[in-house]
Amino acid sequence: MRERVSGGPAGSDGRRDGVATGTALAALRSADAAAREGALRWLGEHAPAALTADHAGLLRDPAPTVRARAAVVFRSSPDPALVDGARLALRDLLLGGDVEARRAGLRAAAALANPTLLPRLLPFLGDPDPETRRLTLLALAAPPPGLLPAHWLAAPAEAALADPDAGVREAARAGRGRARRSRRRGARGGAGAAGRGAAGRGRRLRMPSPPPRSRGDPSPNVGRGVEAGRRPRRIPRRLLVCPPPPDMGFWPAGGGGTGVGSEARRFGRGPGAMR
Numbered sequence: 385m386r387e388r389v390s391g392g393p394a395g396s397d398g399r400r401d402g403v404a405t406g407t408a409l410a411a412l413r414s415a416d417a418a419a420r421e422g423a424l425r426w427l428g429e430h431a432p433a434a435l436t437a438d439h440a441g442l443l444r445d446p447a448p449t450v451r452a453r454a455a456v457v458f459r460s461s462p463d464p465a466l467v468d469g470a471r472l473a474l475r476d477l478l479l480g481g482d483v484e485a486r487r488a489g490l491r492a493a494a495a496l497a498n499p500t501l502l503p504r505l506l507p508f509l510g511d512p513d514p515e516t517r518r519l520t521l522l523a524l525a526a527p528p529p530g531l532l533p534a535h536w537l538a539a540p541a542e543a544a545l546a547d548p549d550a551g552v553r554e555a556a557r558a559g560r561g562r563a564r565r566s567r568r569r570g571a572r573g574g575a576g577a578a579g580r581g582a583a584g585r586g587r588r589l590r591m592p593s594p595p596p597r598s599r600g601d602p603s604p605n606v607g608r609g610v611e612a613g614r615r616p617r618r619i620p621r622r623l624l625v626c627p628p629p630p631d632m633g634f635w636p637a638g639g640g641g642t643g644v645g646s647e648a649r650r651f652g653r654g655p656g657a658m659r
Contacts, residue, residue, distance in 0.1 A: 405431045412439065417447035424450065428457035437463055443473040452477055452488035456495045478504075483513055490519035497526040502536055509540055514549035521555040529566035538563035 408431070411423035424442065427435055435457060442454040451473050458470040474496075477489030490508065493501050501523070508520040521544055524537050541559035544552055 401431070405434050409434060412442065417445075417450055420445065420447070420450045421453045424453040424457055428453075428460075432457065432460065435461065437466060440466060440469055443469045448477060448482065448485035448488040451485075452492040455489075455492050459496055478508075483516070486511075486513075486516055487519055490516065490523050494519070494523040494526040497528065499527040499531045502527070502532065506540065509544065514547075514552055517544065517547065517549070518551045518555045521552065521559050525555075525559045525562050529562070534563045534567035538567070 405427070408423040408426045411419050412427075414420055414423070420442070424435075439454075440458075443451060443458065445451050445454065455470045455474040455477070458466040458473075461467055461470070474489055474492055477485045477492065480486070486508075490505070493505060505520050505523055508516055511517055511520070521541065524540060537559050541556045541563060544556035545560070547553050547556065
């Protein structure tokens, strides 16, 4: 039998993975919430295909930490129903009124690092709970740099530097540093365009060269298309870096009043608007 470098049989790794997956699936039925949450985390990282619609009940688990982990794991599911369920679960965690559930929802938002969630989290910066404010700042800093303008994080971070809680101020300092690094990175990226006389106005993009056959095409329409493709196009800078639509990625698509509609508008007036 062929042996691996590790010295085990060729199929031993697959068998061990299967046993680990079975053990994690069994742990989802544990009475211990920490065991259920840990099993979900492991399955999401190592065996996401093992989670199916049969496990949708985890989105309604009594423990907010389990619901939050399920909202993160099922967010990348190929099943649209599970994806919508994950969005609803995250919304309920954030707006349910329970402090522990709200904290778990903010941790889930930070794990998702979805920039389209940021407008929905901003009202929590004024929450009376210091841990909620701290977790909100951490969630705002979670998306990779460059996906949103630096001021989306810089402005809340600067305001939170005067917070009476030390943990919130520490998170604000970290967020301000991240915003500054993002701003410097963006400035370096636009330096080349500015040096060529495009400062602040946009970047020139040239279409790829057309194939040789199209250059000699007898049709006048093809000829005009070739010439248009050769000319540089200027794209306004506001289109190169712009905030995404605030409702996408958070509210489920579809009916029931959970899409971009009345509930989404009510949420914008504060965390307690939908309680």
